[in-house]
Amino acid sequence: MDQGRGSDAELAGAGDSSPLSAAWAAIRTGLRRDCGARTFDGWLKPAELGAFDPESGNLELVMPSQFMADWVRSHFGERLQLAWRTTLPIVREVRVVACEGGPRPAPLLILDEEPLPVERAAAAAAHPRPAFDPRYSFGSFIVGKANEVAATAAKTLAEAPTVTFNPLFLHGGTGRGKTHLLHALGQRFLELNPAAQVVMMSAEKFMVEFVRAIRENDTIGFKQRLRSADLLLIDDVQFIAGKESTQEEFFHTMNEIINAGKRLVITSDRAPQDLDGIAPRILSRLSWGLVADINAADLELRYNILLAKLALLPGISMADNVVDFLARRLTNSIRELEGALNRIGAYALMTGRTIDLAFVEEVLANVLRANQRRISIDEIQTRVADHYCIRKAEMVSARRAREVARPRQVAMYLSKQLTPKSLPDIGRRFGGRDHTTVIHAVKQIEKLRASDPDIDAAIRLLTRQLEG
C-alpha cells in the first residue's frame, strides 16, 4: 500500500486512545511493578512510542540518548519484546532506538540468533538455551496434507524416548513453517527433558562460529559445544553450499551427534538432491535419516491457518467470506498470509473500520495484485478432461453427445469463475463457440450445482485442484 508509510506514521503517533498507546500504558504498568519504581523511573519511563509499521509489525521505542537506548536494549530487550507480543500480537519486533539521530542500533531480539559478540563466546560454552519463540509450538502449528509428514516426524523426534530416524531433514520453500517446526521441536524436547542440552543455530552461524574458533584457536571449544548437544537444530543448511571447510566440520559434527545417539534436525529450502555444492557424503548421511518436505499449503490448510491466527488477534473478527477470500487469494506462503492478517488487524484496530471485503481489498491492494490468479483456460480444459476421462480435444470439438457436452460446460463455467476472460474470449477458446453458448453453459451448471450434489462436489474438487 503506497500511502502506507504516511498513514503508518500517523498510526504510530496516534493519540492516547490508540491500541498501541493503550498497550504501551499496560506494559509500562507491568514493568513498573516487576522492575521496581527506581529502575523503572530511571530507565524505562523516558521511553516513548516511535514509528510502527503494520506490515512488518516492527515497533520503535525511542530513548532520549544512545546510551540509554543501549542500556535498555541489553537489560530489558527480551522482556519488552515478550510484553509487546503478548499484549498486542500485531507487534512482532521491538527496536529500541535513540532519538539523537545516531546510527540505528541492531534489532532488539533476533530470534534465530545472531553471531555472539567475542566476549560472550565463553559464556556460550555453558549452553545458553536457544532463544525459542514461544509462539512457535506444535499446538499452534496447523497440520494439513502439505505438512503432515514433516509435523509428525518433528513431533516424534521431540517426544520419542529413543530415536528411530536420525537426522530429520525438513525442506520446503520459504515461509512454509520449517523454522516454526524447528522451534516447536526444540521446545517440546526441553519440556520433556529439562536437563538436556539443546543447541539451535543457523548454518550461517555455524560457519561464522567455526571461522572464529579457528581464528581464536578454539576449535576444541567449538566442537565440544556442539557435540555435547542432546539435540542439535541447524536451520537453512543450504547456506554452507560451496563452503568446503565448513562442510568438512559439519560432516564430522553430524557423524558424532548421530553416532552418539543424539538427535539432529536440519532444515533447508530445497530437497537434498537439489542442494548443489553440498558434499556427497553429507547428502548420503542425510538419506540415512528421514527426509520430509513441506509443500505449499492447499486452500483448506490456508483457511485453517487463517482461522487459527485470527483467534490470536484479540478484538479482530472477520466474517467467513473474508477468511475464505483471503485463503483463496493469498497462495504464496504462510508468512505472506500471516503478514496480510497482521496488516488487516493493525489497520482495523487503528481505524475502527469493519473488516469486510472492500476493506481487505483496499488494505491489501498490492499483495492481492501480486497474487492474482494465473489459471489458464488451457489448464482448466486439461483438468476437466482428465476428471471426466475424455480427450482434451473434445473441449473444442463440435460433438454434442452428453458425455462430452457436460464436461465442456463444466470447463466453460470454471473458465468464467476462475479466469478474468470475457465470455466471447471463453467461447473462442472452446472451438470458436458463441458467447451465448458460454452463458447457457454457466447457467446450466449453476442450476445443476443446486440440484445435483455430484456435480457440485466435482466442481469444488476441480476448483481446489486448479487453485492449488
Ligand SMILES: Nc1ncnc2c1ncn2[C@@H]1O[C@H](COP(=O)(O)OP(=O)(O)OP(=O)(O)O)[C@@H](O)[C@H]1O
Ligand atoms: N502450518 C502452520 N501453522 C501455523 N503457522 C504456520 C504454519 N506454517 C507456517 N506458519 C507460520 O508462517 C510463518 C513463516 O514460517 P517459518 O518462518 O517457519 O517459515 P520457513 O519455512 O522457516 O521460511 P524461511 O525458509 O523463509 O525461513 C511463521 O510465522 C509460522 O508460524
